[in-house]
Amino acid sequence: MKYSYVSHLYCPKCSETYSTDAEHHLCRCGSPLLVQYDLDSLKHHLKKEQLQARNPDLWRYHELLPVQDEQYKVTLGEGMSPLLPMPELGEDMNIPKLHMKDEGTIPTGSFKARGAAVGVSKAKELGVGELAMPTNGNAGAAWSLYAARASIGSTIVMPIDAPKITRNECAVSGANLYLVNGLISDAGKIVARAVERDNLYDVSTLKEPYRIEGKKTMGIEIAEQLGWEVPDVILYPTGGGVGLIGIHKALKELQALGWIDENRMPRLVAVQSEGCAPIVEAWRKGDREAPFWENSSTVAFGINVPKALGDFLVLDALYDTDGCAIAVSEDALLEEQKTAASLEGTFVCPEGAAAFSAARTLRNKGWIQESDRVVVLNTGAGIKYPDTVQIDVPTLQPHENLYDTKENEHATN
Numbered sequence: 008m009k010y011s012y013v014s015h016l017y018c019p020k021c022s023e024t025y026s027t028d029a030e031h032h033l034c035r036c037g038s039p040l041l042v043q044y045d046l047d048s049l050k051h052h053l054k055k056e057q058l059q060a061r062n063p064d065l066w067r068y069h070e071l072l073p074v075q076d077e078q079y080k081v082t083l084g085e086g087m088s089p090l091l092p093m094p095e096l097g098e099d100m101n102i103p104k105l106h107m108k109d110e111g112t113i114p115t116g117s118f119k120a121r122g123a124a125v126g127v128s129k130a131k132e133l134g135v136g137e138l139a140m141p142t143n144g145n146a147g148a149a150w151s152l153y154a155a156r157a158s159i160g161s162t163i164v165m166p167i168d169a170p171k172i173t174r175n176e177c178a179v180s181g182a183n184l185y186l187v188n189g190l191i192s193d194a195g196k197i198v199a200r201a202v203e204r205d206n207l208y209d210v211s212t213l214k215e216p217y218r219i220e221g222k223k224t225m226g227i228e229i230a231e232q233l234g235w236e237v238p239d240v241i242l243y244p245t246g247g248g249v250g251l252i253g254i255h256k257a258l259k260e261l262q263a264l265g266w267i268d269e270n271r272m273p274r275l276v277a278v279q280s281e282g283c284a285p286i287v288e289a290w291r292k293g294d295r296e297a298p299f300w301e302n303s304s305t306v307a308f309g310i311n312v313p314k315a316l317g318d319f320l321v322l323d324a325l326y327d328t329d330g331c332a333i334a335v336s337e338d339a340l341l342e343e344q345k346t347a348a349s350l351e352g353t354f355v356c357p358e359g360a361a362a363f364s365a366a367r368t369l370r371n372k373g374w375i376q377e378s379d380r381v382v383v384l385n386t387g388a389g390i391k392y393p394d395t396v397q398i399d400v401p402t403l404q405p406h407e408n409l410y411d412t413k414e415n416e417h418a419t420n
């Protein structure tokens with residue numbers, strides 16, 4: 008039996024096809040490329056029950072991944088993150104069947120590890136020597152660490168405002184790291200010039216077709232963890248939208264395989280920050296592409312993407328599933344981060360907090376119903392963003408007792 012049932016690359020805009028045996032980035036028409044599998048054949052060779060005996064990582068779905076020879080697999084143990092019930096937070100927002108898919112437990116501290124594991128493995132199979140990418144932080148961290156694992160070099164360019172820990176992750180991996188006094192779009196232009204001049208392998212978001220394949224495993228896992236059923240709603244903090252495109256693609260593939268009900272799709276929700284909400288603006292107007300968002304800014308750095316190359320694929324996924332797009336305020340997402348931690352003990356990243364906050368709003372509006380089974384993606388670990396929590400704790404002198412300072416405060420108030 009084959010390790011991968013990958014068939015070819017195709018363009019979702021003009022339908023042109025390409026081979027997966029050579030390096031490809033964008034289609035001639037400028038669109039990102041997607042990976043096609045031979046699902047008819049796979050359907051006859053693999054039963055979903057056979058997966059049960061496999062390791063709990065994303066490579067358990069290797070037939071649905073693009074790496075053809077297992078020897079090129081580059082792994083740090085990513086995948087099969089917990090799908091946690093959130094009963095207290097669910098009660099607080101009146102969504103009894105609230106679940107969190109927790110990507111905070113994944114190597115490198117964010118779900119970007121999934122895209123990096125599969126993308127770097129495929130790069131290794133293609134014989135790549137050095138990759139390059141612009142990043143808002145987490146992707147650069149993941150790709151440079153996985154590249155190190157694969158003995159591939161990496162050049163990473165990130166905005167000077169990106170979370171500092173992600174710089175350290177890149178630097179410690181030995182990457183050629185550069186900061187740019189600007190946004191990820193500026194970093195993108197610098198990388199594009201370097202790729203041209205130095206012949207580097209461009210792994211910018213969606214300029215490389217295999218990252219989606221890694222991220223789609225979130226969708227497969229959700230289905231498998233729910234006993235091959237899909238939830239009613241999935242909320243996803245959306246920047247470039249790769250995860251949302253991937254989850255949608257995964258569920259379509261599972262339908263084609265007959266592993267899940269072909270008539271049931273979860274409503275997919277793209278969550279953004281009010282400080283950067285191009286997909287929300289496009290969805291409200293019913294547009295098929297999103298505008299460039301000027302002067303974007305949000306503490307949820309992973310979703311600070313003013314223009315996504317795959318915007319049309321994100322919007323397609325929303326329209327196709329009767330989903331929606333919604334923006335939350337900075338205050339609301341920071342408040343939700345505290346609520347999730349204090350009620351459930353889950354220190355989610357600000358992007359994940361935005362998605363919880365969106366669930367709360369959509370429940371209040373009646374778009375989510377009380378009976379709905381709802382899965383929120385927490386895309387990373389809260390501990391990667393120490394600055395989102397502002398604290399004021401009492402400091403004791405060694406001779407003081409607990410509560411002394413607090414009582415003093417009360418006395419003076």
Ligand SMILES: *Cc1c(COP(=O)(O)O)cnc(C)c1O
Nearest residue numbers: 145246247248249250309358386
């Ligand atoms: C990159 C990132 C996102 C957005 O992911 P896309 O799939 O590109 O939309 C969300 N959360 C975190 C923590 C991220 O690092």
Ligand SMILES: [Zn+2]
Nearest residue numbers: 018021034036
């Ligand atoms: Zn095309």
